[in-house]
Amino acid sequence: MNRVVVVGGGISGLAAAHALATGPNPPQVTILEGSPRLGGKLAGADVEGVPVDLGAESVLARRPEAVDLIRAVGLGDDLVHPATTTAGLWVGDRIRAIPPTVMGVPVDPSATTDVLGEAAAEQVAHESELAAPGLTEDVAIGRFVAERMGSAVTDKLVDPLLGGVYAGKAEEISLAAAVPDLFAKLRTAPSLLAATAELRELGQKRAGQPVFAGVAGGINRIVSALEQDLEKRGVQIRTKLAVRRITRTADGFELEAGPVPAPTYLTADAIVVAVPATPAARMLAGLVPAAATELSAIEYASMAIVTLAVRKTDWPAGATGSGFLVPSVEGRTIKAATYSHAKWAWSAAAGGDLAVLRTSVGRLGEEYVLQRSDDELVRLAVADLGKAIGLDGVVGSLVTRWGGGLPQYAVGHLDRVDRVEAAVAGVPGLAVCGAAYRGVGIAACVASGGKAATRVREHLNTRETMKS
Template identity: 85%
Template sequence: MSRVVVVGGGISGLAAAYALATGPNPPQITVLEASPRLGGKLAGAEIEGVPVDLGAESVLARRPEGVDLIRAVGLGDDIVHPATTSAGLWVGDRIHAIPPTVMGVPVDPSATADVLGPEAAAQVAHEADLPAPALTEDVAIGRFVADRMGSAVTDKLIDPLLGGVYAGKADEISLAAAVPDLYAKLRTASSLLAATAELRELGQKRAGQPVFAGVVGGINRIITALEQDLTARGVQIRRKLTVRRISRTPDGFTLEAGPVPAPTYLTADAVVVAVPAAPAARMLTDLAPTASTELAAIEYASMAIVTLAVRKRDWPDTATGSGFLVPSVEQRTIKASTYSHAKWAWSAEAGGDLAVLRASVGRLGEEYLLQRPDEELVALAAADLRKAIGLQAEVVGSLVTRWGGGLPQYAVGHLDRVDRVEAAVADVPGLAVCGAAYRGVGIPACIASGGKAATRVLEHLKALETMAK
């Protein structure tokens, strides 16, 4: 039987293993995970007995991969959608409604006046008078929009809406990688406003369809369900085993793992590398040097999630919706807050008399914030929440979860870089890569990436089988 090793037990690696295990003529599969647990950035815990997600809390429902996998591993009956997705924007001394946008790029100039002010809103309206964008190459979305609509749009809309996804800087994020639909429209659209209006109209045709989906008890439950499913199918999962090097052999691959003084060697006919860019670069130094060099150039941002529990009776009536975002120019500690008890009915029910909420801290270049003690981060988050929504409640319970190097940065030219990585990997038959570093940081994108890697590996194994006959 053919042997495949999947390096990395996050959602991408587990999705690759699942696709391999459920495909035709499944090979013998081993998943190697460096840490003591599976799931990567998908993790869960309890705060005062209430289940919480410590990383991602939902999947984009309009992409099928996430919801399909949730159903496939037996959690279909637990799929839920947010009770509200009405988030606000903390600008100045109050929470504002977010105007209609495409990832922060305005659709209706007049609707931006409350957040941007009348002068900045007027500049947005004049964007339609500029020459057509006629984009022919990738650009930084923040800089591009600032040039056409004014810096206030980048600072107060794109930064919190798009920068929050990557924990990065809007002035450096690739338009082609982060908002591909908008990038495609800007090749031919008469203006940026015309492009966003067209995309917004397409989105409204899907009105009524949920944008996001979650799982009762937390989206992290998909990891436990995947592990149980894979184990039942005979997949071997080994934790606390770090792979340092992958080498080509006449018969396939050798993986060197474990401590340097006492290494563990594994052999495989094919390998899927499903780890972040930096460790992937180290593993592929000899095997695919061009891919290694390209991967080593991808930056990562660190951030933290501060989860809090307060008494529902102390929740301010003025704090409505699902939470709020915070532009970096406001110079607050927190970058966003989600009212979990308001967003998810299951959280409200599980909490009883407790309300659970979370705040995110830190972006690219703000690693110093994460070096503060847990109690200090909790105090800073609580102080910001007092200013933002008047939350005077005593914090009954708290959890601080640090995600060091958690989010890859899609810089200008990122997709070209990924093309070069994939071309270099394609020169090594039986090798595949997947993960958030490539073509999307969301859960469905990572699952799709894992599925694509599995397809590549299965095609290689089939070719080996044909040659052996």
């Protein structure tokens, strides 16, 4: 039987392993994970007895990969959609409504006045008078939008809506990688406003379809369900075993893992590397130096999630919707707040007398914020919430730190990924996947894992054909 080793037990690696194990003529699959647990950025815990997600809390429902996987591992009956997705923006002295946008880029200039102010909204309205964008090369979305609509749009809309997804800086994020639909429209659209209006109209045609989906009890339940499913299919899972080096052999690959003084060696007919860019670069340095060089150039941002529990009787009456985002220029500690009990009916039910909410802290270049103790981060988050919505009386908290958790899609990112994949394609039997490539969300990661599994299966089929 062919042997495939999946290096990395995050959602991308687990998805790759599942695709291999459930496909025709499945190989013997082994997952190697350096940490003590599977799941990567998907994790869960209890805060005052209430189950919470510590990383991602939902999947994009408008693309099928993650939802299909949730159903495949037996959680289909627990699929849920948010009770509300109406979020606000903390600008100045209050929470304001987010105007219609495409990832922060306005659709209707007149609707931006409350957030931007009259003068900045007027500048947005005149964008259509500029020369057509005619984009042929990738640009930084924040800089591009600021040039055409004014810096206030980037600072108060694009930064919180898009920068928050990557924990990065809007002025440096690739338009082609982060908002590919908008980038494609801007090749031919007469203006940025025309492009956003067209995309918004397309989105409204799908208005009946939920944008996001979750799992009752927490999206992190996917991990344990996948683990059980994979073990039933004979997949071997080994944690606390980090891979350091991968080399070619006469008939496949050899992996060196574990501590340097007492290494563990494994052999494989094919390998899927499903770890972040930095460790992937290290282990591929000798095998695919061109790919390793490109991967080592991808930056990562660190951030933390501060999860809080409060008594429902203490919840501020004016705090409605699913939460709010905070532009960096506002100078607050928190970058966003999600009212989990309002967003997810299962959270409200599980909480009993308690309501759970979570805030995010830290971004690229703000590592100093995360050098504070857990107690101080909680204190700062609660202080911000007090100013924003009048919250007081927190009864429980948990700080989760994601060091180097989010890859940064800089200008030219997709070209870099093309070069990585081209270099990897020169090594038959090797595939890469993960958040570092073509999307940081769960659905994109599942798709990435599935693509890697397809590449490996094609290689194994070719080998079998040649043998016969």
